[in-house]
Amino acid sequence: MKLALFRNIINMSTLLKLSIFLIILFTGALWSQEGADSGEKEVISPANQALLEVLLSESTEQEIRIKSTQALLNDPESYNRLLEILSHPNHTSARLIICQVIASYNDQSLLSNSMELLPSGFINPLLDNLDDNNPELSTWAARALSKFQSYDVSDILATLASDNSKSINKRLAAVDALKLMSGKSPVIALGQLLQDENTLLKQRASESLQVLLAVDQPIDANEFNENYFHYLQNVPENVFLSKQFYRSQRDLQLQKTQYGLLKNKLNEVMDRHLAVLSQQTLQISDLAQKLDVFWKNLDIENDIYLREWAMEQILQLSTAANVQTTPIAEQLVSGLKGYIQDPEPEIRLRVAKTLENLFLKAQQTAPMLLERLVLEKDANVQTALLSALGTFEYSLSIPQVVLLLRSPDLKVVTQALRTLGNLAANTTNPIDNNQLDQIAIALVGSYRPTLPVDIRKEIIRGMWKITSVNSFQPRAREIFKEILTAALSDSDGSVRSWAVRAHADLYQGQTFIDILNTDNYLLDDTDPTVRFRVIEAIEKYGSNQQLSDLMTRLSKEQLPDTIKAIQSTSLAILKVQTTEIVFNWAEQYQENESRLLTKDEKLLYDQIVDLLWQKISQDKADNIAVPLRYEILALEQLARITESGSQPAQSLGWYTKLLSLSIKDIEKDRYRFKVLNLAIRIDDDALILAATDAANQLKQRENNKSSLNNTLTNFCKMEVSSAGSDVVHHARLMINLLDATKMNDELCQQKRYDLAMKLIILQEQHLADQAKEHKNYMELLSQLDSRMVDYPTDGTVDEKLLKLSEFRTILLNLDDTPNGEAAIDNTATSPNSL
Numbered sequence: 001m002k003l004a005l006f007r008n009i010i011n012m013s014t015l016l017k018l019s020i021f022l023i024i025l026f027t028g029a030l031w032s033q034e035g036a037d038s039g040e041k042e043v044i045s046p047a048n049q050a051l052l053e054v055l056l057s058e059s060t061e062q063e064i065r066i067k068s069t070q071a072l073l074n075d076p077e078s079y080n081r082l083l084e085i086l087s088h089p090n091h092t093s094a095r096l097i098i099c100q101v102i103a104s105y106n107d108q109s110l111l112s113n114s115m116e117l118l119p120s121g122f123i124n125p126l127l128d129n130l131d132d133n134n135p136e137l138s139t140w141a142a143r144a145l146s147k148f149q150s151y152d153v154s155d156i157l158a159t160l161a162s163d164n165s166k167s168i169n170k171r172l173a174a175v176d177a178l179k180l181m182s183g184k185s186p187v188i189a190l191g192q193l194l195q196d197e198n199t200l201l202k203q204r205a206s207e208s209l210q211v212l213l214a215v216d217q218p219i220d221a222n223e224f225n226e227n228y229f230h231y232l233q234n235v236p237e238n239v240f241l242s243k244q245f246y247r248s249q250r251d252l253q254l255q256k257t258q259y260g261l262l263k264n265k266l267n268e269v270m271d272r273h274l275a276v277l278s279q280q281t282l283q284i285s286d287l288a289q290k291l292d293v294f295w296k297n298l299d300i301e302n303d304i305y306l307r308e309w310a311m312e313q314i315l316q317l318s319t320a321a322n323v324q325t326t327p328i329a330e331q332l333v334s335g336l337k338g339y340i341q342d343p344e345p346e347i348r349l350r351v352a353k354t355l356e357n358l359f360l361k362a363q364q365t366a367p368m369l370l371e372r373l374v375l376e377k378d379a380n381v382q383t384a385l386l387s388a389l390g391t392f393e394y395s396l397s398i399p400q401v402v403l404l405l406r407s408p409d410l411k412v413v414t415q416a417l418r419t420l421g422n423l424a425a426n427t428t429n430p431i432d433n434n435q436l437d438q439i440a441i442a443l444v445g446s447y448r449p450t451l452p453v454d455i456r457k458e459i460i461r462g463m464w465k466i467t468s469v470n471s472f473q474p475r476a477r478e479i480f481k482e483i484l485t486a487a488l489s490d491s492d493g494s495v496r497s498w499a500v501r502a503h504a505d506l507y508q509g510q511t512f513i514d515i516l517n518t519d520n521y522l523l524d525d526t527d528p529t530v531r532f533r534v535i536e537a538i539e540k541y542g543s544n545q546q547l548s549d550l551m552t553r554l555s556k557e558q559l560p561d562t563i564k565a566i567q568s569t570s571l572a573i574l575k576v577q578t579t580e581i582v583f584n585w586a587e588q589y590q591e592n593e594s595r596l597l598t599k600d601e602k603l604l605y606d607q608i609v610d611l612l613w614q615k616i617s618q619d620k621a622d623n624i625a626v627p628l629r630y631e632i633l634a635l636e637q638l639a640r641i642t643e644s645g646s647q648p649a650q651s652l653g654w655y656t657k658l659l660s661l662s663i664k665d666i667e668k669d670r671y672r673f674k675v676l677n678l679a680i681r682i683d684d685d686a687l688i689l690a691a692t693d694a695a696n697q698l699k700q701r702e703n704n705k706s707s708l709n710n711t712l713t714n715f716c717k718m719e720v721s722s723a724g725s726d727v728v729h730h731a732r733l734m735i736n737l738l739d740a741t742k743m744n745d746e747l748c749q750q751k752r753y754d755l756a757m758k759l760i761i762l763q764e765q766h767l768a769d770q771a772k773e774h775k776n777y778m779e780l781l782s783q784l785d786s787r788m789v790d791y792p793t794d795g796t797v798d799e800k801l802l803k804l805s806e807f808r809t810i811l812l813n814l815d816d817t818p819n820g821e822a823a824i825d826n827t828a829t830s831p832n833s834l
Contacts, residue, residue: 048078055094056085065094069101079119086125095129096137102126103143120151127160130173142173146180154181158189161205162196172204179208184232184240187212191229194221281313287328291317295335304344311339311350318357329361340368345378352384356391366394373400379409386412390419393426398435402442410452417443417458421465436472440479447483453492460487460495464502477506485514493527500530504537511537512546523549528559535562539569544577547585554601567604571611579615583630586612586637609637631661639674648682652690665701672698673707679737680715683729692736699741712738716751720758724774727758731780756784757811760804767797767804781807 044052054060054068072078085091086098102118126148129141145153160166161174175193178186190212193205206218213219213228232240284290294317297310318332332354339351352369355362366389373385382404389397401423404416420439423431439462447459463480466472484506487499500522504511515522515534522534531553538546547570554566574582589597589605597605613634619626639654655678658671672694679691695712698704715737720730734755738748763777781788788807792799 044077044081048072048075048081052078052081052085055097056091058093062097065097066101069097073098073101073118079121083121083125086122087128092134092137096134096140099126099129099137099140099144102147103140105147118148120148123148123151123153123156127156130160130177131167131170138169138173139176142177143180145177149181149183152185154178154183154185154189158185158192161189161193161201164197168198168200171198171201175201175204175208179211182241184235184237188229188232191219191221191224191232194219194224287317287326288331291328291331291335298339298347300342304346307344308346308350311347311354315350315354315357318354329358333358333362333365337365337368340365340372345381348372348376348378348381349384352381352388356384356388359391363392363394366392366397370394370397370400373397373404379407379412382407382409382412383415386415386419390415390422393423393429395423395426395429395431395435398423398431398438402438405442405446410455414454414458417446417455417462421458421462424462425465425468430469433469433472433475436466436469437475440466440472440476444479444483449486449490453495456487456490456492456495457498460484460498460502464498464505467502467506473506480506488515488522493525493530496522496525496527497529497533500533500537504533504541508541511541523553524556528562531557532562532565535565535569539565539572542569542573544573544581547573551601551604554604555598557600563600567600567607570604571607574608574611579612579619579626579630582608582612582615583633586633589637606637606641609634609641613638628661628663632658632663635661639671643674643678646682648678648684648687651678652684652687656690665697666703669698669701669704673711676711676737679733680711680718683725683732688732688736691733695737695741708741712741713745713747716747720754722758722761724762724777727755727762728776728780731755731759731784735780735783752784753811756781756788757808759784760807760811764801764804767800785810 051068051072055065055072057065072082082098085094088095102122123145126141126145130138130145145157157174157177161171161178163171175190178190187209190205190209194202194209196202196205202221203218206220209215209219209224210217219228281290281293284293291314294310294313297306298314300307302310314332314336317328336351336354339347340355342348342351355365355369369385369388369392373382373389376382376385386401386404389401398420401416401419404412407413407416420442424436424439443459443462443466447456449456451459460483463476463484466476467480469476480502484499484503487495488503490496490499500515503514507514515537522530525531525534535550535553538550550566550570554563554570557563557566574585586605586608589602589609612630616626616630616634635654635658639651639658642650642654652675655671655675659668661668675687675694676691676698679687695708698708715733718730720726730751734748734751759777759781763774763781766774766777775793778788778791778793782791787810791803795803
């Protein structure tokens with residue numbers, strides 16, 4: 001048994017057992033003392049009598065007997081009884097414990113001054129135990145004797161070791177005791193024993209000196225006399241002790257280093273072994289054969305490393321997605337039943353996790369897991385068992401789970417709360433309201449604002465789980481109200497988040513009086529999760545009354561997910577509102593244009609406009625009258641949205657719908673100008689046709705002429721790049737718009753000239769680069785100026801280039817002809833649009 005065992009402080013369960021045992025013995029001792037003859041034996045207190053009974057009881061746990069002995073050695077009253085036990089031949093195990101406790105004392109022990117308290121009377125009984133036929137007892141007696149060095153016990157041991165009349169075992173034990181002592185006297189005594197006639201004794205003394213003097217080889221008598229005896233006679237005791245202490249500390253550190261190296265080496269070897277074993281099992285494709293390998297290594301007689309490895313492999317095997325549907329699942333469940341009571345907590349932990357992974361296949365093991373949970377003391381295993389019982393939704397575990405809410409381990413309490421939440425929300429086999437009430441009361445009774453965050457969060461989460469049971473909601477509202485409302489102001493965001501969810505699901509419409517009107521105003525909460533949960537609650541239970549709060553939050557929100565949640569929630573609320581309410585919100589966009597809207601606000605307003613048009617269309621389909629202003633606003637905004645999104649076809653469609661409304665022409669002219677400006681910016685066939693029609697309509701009213709001229713003049717002023725697409729776009733507009741409006745001022749003529757020259761250049765470049773023509777260029781050129789005709793479409797490249805050169809000469813000489821500016825106008829036609 002390791003010496004460290006006797007230095008450990010016993011745990012709470014051991015103290016409890018000891019207390020119960022002492023109470024029983026104490027009561028018995030009182031009765032026995034009443035009838036005792038005071039002259040027969042020294043009177044001893046009932047408490048010490050009880051401790052003595054514990055020491056002598058071989059059926060009592062070893063750890064409790066050791067603690068009782070430590071207490072007895074602290075009280076001089078019990079010394080005589082202990083000396084009697086040390087001398088009694090029938091109390092071998094008790095004698096061994098007394099020796100072990102005395103030998104375990106050191107400077108760091110609980111009884112640091114014990115050797116001043118223990119009298120020399122213990123020496124002779126300990127010496128007697130050196131001659132015992134039990135080697136273990138003899139060894140511990142020698143170690144105990146080494147603690148009495150202040151009584152010059154080294155001289156007594158030296159005399160004993162040199163006494164030929166004593167048994168060799170007793171003499172050897174005395175040598176072993178001397179070896180454990182410090183100072184010069186034990187070393188000198190052992191040196192003298194090197195001359196003894198008994199070979200075995202001399203060898204043991206030589207080996208002991210090798211340790212005490214910290215030399216590499218055993219020491220014989222000659223070497224001792226020559227090298228050490230004179231030195232020991234003259235060196236001061238304190239100097240020798242200092243050197244011994246230094247050597248012992250050095251040796252201790254060396255031993256620790258060597259132990260660490262050996263441990264690392266062992267771990268490396270074991271890791272390599274397990275790696276090879278893992279690789280070998282990977283080669284096995286048959287799951288049943290692979291499982292057989294694991295079962296063999298899981299055998300309780302194997303090394304713990306192997307057993308943990310095997311159990312870990314089984315755990316990993318159980319996490320496979322399809323394992324529940326294979327025959328191996330039943331084999332796993334059947335095989336693991338015998339390991340839930342395994343002595344190793346790591347094995348029990350993995351067994352619980354594996355069974356939980358197997359879920360439906362392992363639900364039958366729930367009663368067994370509960371039985372283990374009642375007995376389990378390891379917090380990690382308790383946590384795993386609780387998790388499995390929650391997954392299995394085993395309602396019979398509720399009382400035990402509730403008990404574990406009092407556990408001192410936070411992991412256990414946290415998992416117990418989660419398990420209660422899972423049991424409360426069980427929809428497969430719902431628990432009854434009495435069981436729900438038991439859980440609810442446990443949650444309420446457990447809650448305190450000072451609890452750790454994880455505990456508070458799980459309590460509120462458990463309350464939220466309970467709210468899903470409709471039949472229990474009236475009771476839940478009654479007992480959860482105070483806690484849930486207080487939790488809305490909790491210092492931790494995760495607790496507030498769960499409180500919002502629970503409060504919303506339990507109180508619904510009333511929720512927003514509490515949530516949005518709190519001092520903290522949770523829609524502006526610093527924790528994004530809390531804000532998200534509030535938005536989620538508004539979507540489920542809110543109304544048009546919360547839209548203003550959402551819009552205000554949207555103007556400040558930074559997180560993309562929360563922004564999307566606000567937008568979708570706002571739309572979800574508006575979808576069930578009347579067309580009038582949606583119109584009022586869409587109208588706010590125009591009212592808010594005076595301030596700089598965020599892109600997220602603009603997107604939401606755009607979505608509201610789209611929703612408004614959907615509602616208008618549905619109302620009209622249902623023959624419900626729709627105010628004209630609703631249509632105008634929706635169509636105007638839809639045209640704006642698509643125009644800004646570079647969707648000309650859609651924009652033209654919305655403007656066309658606006659032009660089809662029953663409104664005055666003077667009001668429609670605004671949309672015609674929109675179409676005209678749209679066509680100037682975007683090259684599109686339908687747009688050019690619509691713009692031409694719009695221009696014809698606009699020129700018919702005197703009040704439009706000025707604006708129309710400005711628009712066309714601005715068009716003529718626009719610079720055109722050398723890109724073919726830009727030149728074609730402007731040429732088509734010039735032909736359709738300006739010819740339709742008969743606008744032929746100097747600026748327009750210059751534009752015609754520039755476009756015609758660019759078309760010639762483009763065609764020349766096209767021919768030079770690709771040796772083929774671009775027919776569209778020449779068609780547009782002939783429509784810009786009727787003199788640009790007879791282009792040899794079927795001619796050679798040289799013929800085409802020659803004709804283009806003639807066209808350029810016509811344009812370049814235009815200013816040399818009389819009334820040249822008018823000439824291009826006179827020769828121009830008003831062709832149909834391309």
